[in-house]
Amino acid sequence: xxxxxxxTNNAHKLEEVRDILGDKIELLSLKDINCHEEIPETADTLxxxxxxxxxxxxxxxxxxCFADDTGLEVEALNGAPGVYSARYAGDAxxxxxxxxxxxxxxxxxxxxxxxxxxxFALIIDGKEHLFExxxxxxxxxxxxxxxxxxxxxxxxxxxYHQTFAEMGNEEKNKISxxxxxxxxxxxxxxxx
Numbered sequence: 001x002x003x004x005x006x007x008t009n010n011a012h013k014l015e016e017v018r019d020i021l022g023d024k025i026e027l028l029s030l031k032d033i034n035c036h037e038e039i040p041e042t043a044d045t046l047x048x049x050x051x052x053x054x055x056x057x058x059x060x061x062x063x064x065c066f067a068d069d070t071g072l073e074v075e076a077l078n079g080a081p082g083v084y085s086a087r088y089a090g091d092a093x094x095x096x097x098x099x100x101x102x103x104x105x106x107x108x109x110x111x112x113x114x115x116x117x118x119x120f121a122l123i124i125d126g127k128e129h130l131f132e133x134x135x136x137x138x139x140x141x142x143x144x145x146x147x148x149x150x151x152x153x154x155x156x157x158x159x160y161h162q163t164f165a166e167m168g169n170e171e172k173n174k175i176s177x178x179x180x181x182x183x184x185x186x187x188x189x190x191x192x
Contacts, residue, residue, distance in 0.1 A: 066122040114155065
């Protein structure tokens, strides 16, 4: 069985990706390899941040790994919050504050189109690969649902009448941006 480090401290992301990967790959977390440092995310693109995290783990721990960065891109806000999605309302990574700020900024706007965009950076034996996935939808006017994390309670994917937070992980993992990027990653891993 192939073994990889997923360079994240986000337990929700880890669980989501483990569910998608199933038993095909042994997935280690940063905690599993005793990496407790805060890995800087200072790039101005999602791909740049994903590569920063993957390179950090590969260079320091010499383990094959992948990292991701995800952004919510809102059409009426010229793609914001984008790369700053996790710290949109400040450095605290506070989902409630982020959603509140976003809903406030969209208050009088008709165009609520948005997309989640995920980029995975994979490093195997020093070689770098990128995999992307996105899902289009719209920002609701109110929070709906209790499942998921981040902006899930206010994001309703195209073709659905529920937010990601109303769907539950099993349903969300079939259509999400992360699922699409993870599927591409898995397909690649199986081919090597």
